[in-house]
Amino acid sequence: MxxxxxxxxxxxxxxxxxxxxxxxxxxxxxxxxxxxxxxxxxxxxxxxxxxxxxxxxxxxxxxxxxxxxxxxxxxxxxxxxxxxxxxxxxxxxxxxxxxxxxxxxxxxxxxxxxxxxxxxxxxxxxxxxxxxxxxxxxxxxxxxxxxxxxxxxxxxxxxxxxxxxxxxxxxxxxxxxxxxxxxxxxxxxxxxxxxxxxxxxxxxxxxxHQKVEVLPVKLKTVKVKERWFNYFVALKDGHILTKERKAGDVWQHLYDFPLIETPQAASLGVENFRQEIENLFGKAAKIGLLMQKKHVLTHQIIYVQFFALDNYIVNFKLHTEIKSVLLEEFEALPHPKVISEFMELHVRN
Missing domain, CATH: 1.10.340.30 (Hypothetical protein; domain 2)
Incomplete structure (x- = not known):
């Protein structure tokens, strides 16, 4: 045969x-x-x-x-x-x-x-x-x-x-x-x-010929890039801050939270990171770490931190990419998996 x-x-x-x-x-x-x-x-x-x-x-x-x-x-x-x-x-x-x-x-x-x-x-x-x-x-x-x-x-x-x-x-x-x-x-x-x-x-x-574990052969060409995303979750009076991810980057046209991307792992004790937070949300903003997660994609590893955000001020005219929407509206929008998983764990329960 x-x-x-x-x-x-x-x-x-x-x-x-x-x-x-x-x-x-x-x-x-x-x-x-x-x-x-x-x-x-x-x-x-x-x-x-x-x-x-x-x-x-x-x-x-x-x-x-x-x-x-x-x-x-x-x-x-x-x-x-x-x-x-x-x-x-x-x-x-x-x-x-x-x-x-x-x-x-x-x-x-x-x-x-x-x-x-x-x-x-x-x-x-x-x-x-x-x-x-x-x-x-x-x-x-x-x-x-x-x-x-x-x-x-x-x-x-x-x-x-x-x-x-x-x-x-x-x-x-x-x-x-x-x-x-x-x-x-x-x-x-x-x-x-x-x-x-x-x-x-x-x-x-x-x-x-004892080659089962060897074949097929594939050239290793993928170079993995590491990135650090710091998300700020602001849920207040049934509203939540969100933004649409723009074209030309990962997850384009999906919706996530306001984000500060840093060149390495960031903590609230780092002066530059704290300054960026104040520039975006005001000096009186209160921040607390909620969750950390490693998100693996084909060409990228993204280290994600979620921070609870309270007592903030956002200049929506200056930061036009950030919107305040009803939580129900946000849930109806398409999100990256890392955001939908966070919502399932920390918001919907």
Missing amino acids: SFQQEIIKWYKINKRSLPWRDTTDAYVIWLSEIILQQTRVEQGLPYFNKFLENFPTVSDFANASEVQVLKLWQGLGYYSRGRNMLFTAKQVMDEHSGVFPVRYEQLVKLKGVGDYTAAAISSFSNNEAKAVLDGNVFRVLARYFGIAEPINSTQGKKTFTALAQSLIEGQEPSIYNQAIMEFGALQCKPKSPACQICPLQLGCYALQ
């Missing part, structure tokens, strides 16, 4: 029952694919259901506001995906008369849709013979065929793309693509894969 046949046979027995597998609707498949980027199925499934319930068609999505989309997206991370989805929905309405495209060459031109996503949508909705290459597929191919070229190198991408495309020829694309992705997710896992019960074990290069 060939590599492809073994994968498909395994898939038909072991595949998970997932809602986007029961449709050829390109819009629904697009929703699932974007939501599941950088996200485990278990985490992404409730978000998929929420989005489909709120926006059952691409037209409904296109008519949404950014605030609505980001609020539904809250907690998933990589918020640019949510903003790109709104742009894409409008793009489909304008350029494709509201009909979500199913051909690879059209899909790849949509904002936020790269080669992998275009291949997935076109093969699942239209049975187009375009091979998918995500982390799961890279891992299966690298281990089984013994490919040591880094998956994120230029030559490595060419090698894997050519191999993946050769394997899909002569197969039913929608089944084969889903089968190899599912195989990587459930069977050929990153750590502690179930090699002893794997149907591919006899032909697997990595298993035969």
Whole structure:
């Protein structure tokens, strides 16, 4: 039995029952694919259901506001995906008369849709013979065929793309693509894969040469930046101070609290930090530490401190980015995960 046949046979027995597998609707498949980027199925499934319930068609999505989309997206991370989805929905309405495209060459031109996503949508909705290459597929191919070229190198991408495309020829694309992705997710896992019960074990290069923990190879290119955020929580008479995060930085267009970012960890005993607080909130402002948290992102580690703020004065004409809103209004806005978690612990209880 060939590599492809073994994968498909395994898939038909072991595949998970997932809602986007029961449709050829390109819009629904697009929703699932974007939501599941950088996200485990278990985490992404409730978000998929929420989005489909709120926006059952691409037209409904296109008519949404950014605030609505980001609020539904809250907690998933990589918020640019949510903003790109709104742009894409409008793009489909304008350029494709509201009909979500199913051909690879059209899909790849949509904002936020790269080669992998275009291949997935076109093969699942239209049975187009375009091979998918995500982390799961890279891992299966690298281990089984013994490919040591880094998956994120230029030559490595060419090698894997050519191999993946050769394997899909002569197969039913929608089944084969889903089968190899599912195989990587459930069977050929990153750590502690179930090699002893794997149907591919006899032909697997990595298993035969003790390379399972080595393959695939990935170049380390991410440089992590450390930042220190000091938030000030001012809750008074049912109102709370907030501000919208601007474009060009992490969490753009989400809402958090007034913030002083410092070049290193700050404490109220540090003169410069205290002076910045007084400049923003007045000399009589009372400050108390509520909580500290380390928030890890892909390219950044953010050390967060939350301070209770009382007896403050804010010059709203000078600091136009700060607003005082009803607590209910604030809760309806989209927040970074670190803010929503703080609210859950210290405000809603």
